[in-house]
Amino acid sequence: MTFASILSDFWNDQILANEKQGLFLVLVGFILSFAFIRMSTRLMRSPRVTWWPGSVVSDSGVHVHHLVFGIVTMMIAGALGFLALGQSPYAELCAFAFGVGAGLTIDEFALWVYLDDVYWAEEGRSSIDATVIAAAGMMLILLGFSPFSFDTSSVEQTIASILGAALVLVLVAICFLKQRVLHGTIGFFVFPIAFTLNRLGQHYDIDPADPAKWGTLMRGSWFWDFAFINSNYHLEHHYFPGVPCYRLPELQRQLLPFYRSRGMTWQTYRGLVYGWIVLNKMPHTDWHLAG
Numbered sequence: 161m162t163f164a165s166i167l168s169d170f171w172n173d174q175i176l177a178n179e180k181q182g183l184f185l186v187l188v189g190f191i192l193s194f195a196f197i198r199m200s201t202r203l204m205r206s207p208r209v210t211w212w213p214g215s216v217v218s219d220s221g222v223h224v225h226h227l228v229f230g231i232v233t234m235m236i237a238g239a240l241g242f243l244a245l246g247q248s249p250y251a252e253l254c255a256f257a258f259g260v261g262a263g264l265t266i267d268e269f270a271l272w273v274y275l276d277d278v279y280w281a282e283e284g285r286s287s288i289d290a291t292v293i294a295a296a297g298m299m300l301i302l303l304g305f306s307p308f309s310f311d312t313s314s315v316e317q318t319i320a321s322i323l324g325a326a327l328v329l330v331l332v333a334i335c336f337l338k339q340r341v342l343h344g345t346i347g348f349f350v351f352p353i354a355f356t357l358n359r360l361g362q363h364y365d366i367d368p369a370d371p372a373k374w375g376t377l378m379r380g381s382w383f384w385d386f387a388f389i390n391s392n393y394h395l396e397h398h399y400f401p402g403v404p405c406y407r408l409p410e411l412q413r414q415l416l417p418f419y420r421s422r423g424m425t426w427q428t429y430r431g432l433v434y435g436w437i438v439l440n441k442m443p444h445t446d447w448h449l450a451g
Contacts, residue, residue, distance in 0.1 A: 182255040187298045189259025230264030316405040320389040362394040379426040
């Protein structure tokens, strides 16, 4: 499988099929324009690259910041986007242009806040923080993550989900109180990513025709046991829902002869993510039979 075919499958199966091409193109334009303008501003200051164009300054000496071009681009792209009414390829072009404008604008986020040219000062780092937060937020929305979802299949799982969410909120609140905005925001995003991984390891690689394989067999480990509070033993929980979560690792060890007798194979979270995103294997199916 070539890289081009992987990109084609990703665009058709993950983006077009879910009608997320608009947000995807906004994100692409956002990242590309931010990366370009950061590189451009550094080249302007480099004595080795004298041929690179400098800042835009009017005849009266007014420095026109690149956020001005970003704002104008977003205004034009937004207005034309409404005019396009979803017609392809005009809507997609407007989405990409809007992302380009947003990238140019957020690169000078510190100027919005401090109303001063602090691009190269310590306060200018807030522009990097804002960019990371915005890009991460768009990525999570694009991938379908939600900040909080709870497993209510049992009392133990419900309590574990609530405690996990409460712990994340406390840690994020501490980060914000200490003015660690970037750390707090990234920490807030860890929960939906971890939750998605957990759900991925529950019912994605299964055999609908065999009740013994109605859950994905995930090998236990100290890291995942701690991260998911033993909710990664979802198959074992299916077999014996009355077993408390802290006994599930031992239950898995006792079921090893049964798994071997049924020819059941282990899955890893890395393998599930690769099969889901790259190979586009359908959830709720037997991936071994699907090839």
